[in-house]
Amino acid sequence: MPDVTDHLILIKGVALGVLVVLFLAERLLPSVPGTFRWPRLVRNLAFWAGNSLLSLAVVVPVTVFAARHGLGWRPEWWSGLPGLGLDLLLLDCWIYGWHRLNHVIPFLWRFHQVHHRDQALDVSTSVRFHPGEVLLSALVRAGVIVLFGMPLESVLIFEALVLMAAAFQHSNLRLAPWLERGLSRVIVTPGIHWVHHHDRRAETDSNYATILSVWDRLFASASPTQRTPAMTLGVEGEPELPLGRLAVLPFRKGSD
Numbered sequence: 001m002p003d004v005t006d007h008l009i010l011i012k013g014v015a016l017g018v019l020v021v022l023f024l025a026e027r028l029l030p031s032v033p034g035t036f037r038w039p040r041l042v043r044n045l046a047f048w049a050g051n052s053l054l055s056l057a058v059v060v061p062v063t064v065f066a067a068r069h070g071l072g073w074r075p076e077w078w079s080g081l082p083g084l085g086l087d088l089l090l091l092d093c094w095i096y097g098w099h100r101l102n103h104v105i106p107f108l109w110r111f112h113q114v115h116h117r118d119q120a121l122d123v124s125t126s127v128r129f130h131p132g133e134v135l136l137s138a139l140v141r142a143g144v145i146v147l148f149g150m151p152l153e154s155v156l157i158f159e160a161l162v163l164m165a166a167a168f169q170h171s172n173l174r175l176a177p178w179l180e181r182g183l184s185r186v187i188v189t190p191g192i193h194w195v196h197h198h199d200r201r202a203e204t205d206s207n208y209a210t211i212l213s214v215w216d217r218l219f220a221s222a223s224p225t226q227r228t229p230a231m232t233l234g235v236e237g238e239p240e241l242p243l244g245r246l247a248v249l250p251f252r253k254g255s256d
């Protein structure tokens with residue numbers, strides 16, 4: 001499948017470029033200075049490396065299969081640019097719902113909490129996910145792709161947008177207050193998403209949106225809390241763990 005490979009390389013290349021630029025920018029202009037630690041970076045990048053392999057081995061083939069076996073009920077008008085726009089909206093709404101379920105269903109939280117155990121935030125947090133969560137997410141998303149008969153292009157473009165949006169909202173980049181305020185009306189900014197990582201469960205269970213910020217307002221999950229530099233991050237009452245213990249955390253008794 002040369003087409004898919006070409007698209008994937010382009011998308012991953014663009015997303016990686018944005019991640020690197022943001023990573024450098026947050027070092028030069030940090031919102032919360034002095035949080036950089038090598039062991040933490042290595043831990044987060046290890047998850048990224050593992051998930052990149054998993055993506056090539058399982059996520060991409062599952063997604064390609066789903067896109068080729070979509071239910072064929074889409075009307076004629078649901079194509080081209082308007083169709084792409086609608087697909088992106090649907091996928092962004094789906095990922096909002098899926099993220100919320102990851103907090104509500106104890107089995108899913110076992111995996112998702114690995115992302116939340118990070119006690120600092122920067123671009124590297126945006127690639128720190130347990131492979132189990134990546135796998136489950138890909139399988140559920142495949143169902144959405146089949147149901148709506150989505151073309152692979154829509155899914156690949158959405159994936160690129162999610163990667164870049166996640167890097168931005170987790171970043172430790174200092175933004176001018178007027179810019180952050182303006183952007184937050186449309187997309188999820190660090191100011192919104194850092195509250196989701198506040199180590200207070202009531203805050204952790206809010207602000208679930210990934211690209212557009214409207215979903216939290218629409219489904220009444222937006223937190224009124226404003227981010228502050230002193231805000232402590234992580235999972236309430238739970239410590240950060242070494243890589244090996246994070247990897248087995250979902251399978252340990254009582255981790256939900």
Ligand SMILES: [Zn+2]
Binds near residue numbers: 103116
């Ligand atoms: Zn979360």
